[in-house]
Amino acid sequence: MQTSNFKLITIAEIKTQYPFLIEDEKFDYFDEWEDEDFFLVSEEDANFDGNFYLDIYEDKEKKWLAKLLNLPAKKIEEIRIEGILINGNFSASGSIINAEGDYGPYVFIKGNVSCQSLLLGGANVEIKGNVTAKEVVMTYYNHGNFNCSGSINSPVFIVTDHNTAFAERKNDLFYYNDRADDVDPKDECEYDDETDDEIISNELRKLLDNPLIETFEELEEFLKRGELVLKQSNPPVKSYDYWKQFAILNYRGLKLVPLQYRTKELCDEVVNASPYAIPFVPLEFITAELCEKLVIKNGFAISQIPDQFITKEICFLAAKSGTVITLIPEEYYSEELILMVFKNGRNEPDINDVPSVFITENLLEEYVKIGKGLWLDKACKQNGIEKLNVLKRVIDSGIEYLENIFGNHFSKETADYAFTLYKNQEKWNQYVQKFKKKFERIGLNEYL
Structure with a gap:
């Protein structure tokens, strides 16, 4: 039965009622809090039905918090809640979750904690009593801190690159702590050279x-x-729709979908949401048509296409959709393809990514026309090409390219050459006035 009585208290009141907190270096660690900001507080023991979320800065959790406090969602958006304080024991029928690894609130719990699982990331958490979890206590990522003055009691206890301290522990099934030397060798991870991942111990995998x-x-x-993860807990069977949504929300999740649910239909929906799921799609479901569809939608998808489906045609489709040249296999490079990538790319073209065999005056001319030509000087020097010749070719192409030339490659030589070609055109004076300061800076006042 839920008996929690949470309310919001200002930090000014917290400092008055619980002055010992000020002595904790993690309290207002970055010295950013205002006295008018708030803590979520229970002044006595609290029992909570369901999962309890510590990520009170996140949009989804703000809605959950508004419902918990029976406040309008807009009110929660307008205030800053910096911490959570429970002045007693805390019990949750579900899990206590700090899903964000980079940051989190300051959390102080005076008594014991019991829950399904406890997951801590970037929050600064102080628990004065014992922690008892039905399944897992897991702390991860080094932005967070967790100090338990009592015992960690859970079948599984995992610490991965996290500042975790505790007085005692009782873990019957599995314990791993990469910052301690008391881990059983059979529970250690194994490094996978191919994926660059730390693969968890078989001792843990057989429990899941x-x-x-x-x-x-x-x-x-x-x-x-907030799900049950241990086999011994007999978690409810997950449906096809569950797994589809799971993988769509996180493309890497496709790897975790049981094979009986990893159908072609499901895989098609997942890769349509994110082409980066392709490595987790069974090869028999990947077709040339699917690959073409994906690169037409997103040129960056070419980085995920299996080698046997890479063709000249699909490279041009990716270039047309917008990608970067480094994602395309070099054997398909041509001047036409490179320029198409440059023209349709989202960012400034990078000539440094182009092999020297393709660097010609013509390519550099088009490179300057397309964008700012930021690395033109470097490309010319490395490939023995006269930079001024390239710029003259751009100027020859039309007066409209003076925007590129005067904007990014202004010099006495380019100004003089442009003057000989366009001095009698009306737009010439417009460009002179627009870049007047550059003319004045190098003493070309005769053109003003």
Whole structure:
């Protein structure tokens, strides 16, 4: 039964009622809090039904918090809540979740904590009593801190690159701590050279309900959802729709979808949402038509296409959709393809990515026309090409390119050459006036 009585208290009141907190270096660690900001507070023991979320800065959790406090969502948006304080024991029927690894609130719990699982990332958490979890206590990423003055009691206890301290622990099934020297060798991770991942111990994998989980990061995904993860807990069977949404929300999740649900239909929907899911699609579901569809939608998808489906045609489709040259295999390079990539790219073209065999005056001319030509000087020097010749070719192409020339490659030589070609055209004076300061800076006052 839920008996929590949470309310908002200003930090000024927190300092008055709980002055000992000020002595904690993690309290207002970055010296950013205002006395008018708030803490979420329970002044006595609290029992909570469901998952309890510590990420009170996030949009989804703000809506949850508004409902918890029976306040309009707009009110929660207008205020800053910097911490959570429970002046007693805290029990949650679900999990206690700090899903964000980079940051989180300051959390102080005076008594014992019990929950399904406890997941801590970037929050600064102080628990004065014991922690008892039905399944897992897991702390991850070095931006957060967790200090438990009592005992960590859970079947599984995992610490991965996190500032975690505790007085005692009782973990019957599995314990891993990459910052301690008391881990059983059979529970250590193994490094995978091919994927650059730390693969979790078989001792842990055989305990998990999903045997496809190979890394702590993958385990986190289920803990963040507040789900049961241990086989011994007999978690409810997940449906096809569950797995489809799971993989669509996080493309890497496709790897964790049981094979009986990883159908062509499901895979098509997932890769349509994100082409980066392609490496996790069974090869028999990948077709040339699918690959073409993906690169037409997103040129960057070419980086995920299996080698056997890469063709000259699909490279041009990717170039047309917008990509970067480094994602296209070099054997398909041509001047036409390179320029198409440059013209349709989202960012300033980078000539440094082009092999020297393709660097010609013609390519550099088009490079300057397309953008700012930021690395023109370097490309010319490295390939023995006269920079002024390239710029003259651009100027020859039309007066409209004086915008590029005067904007990014202004010099006495380019100004003099442009004058000989366009001095009698009306637009010449417009460009002179627009770049007047540059003319004045190098003493070309005769053109003003």
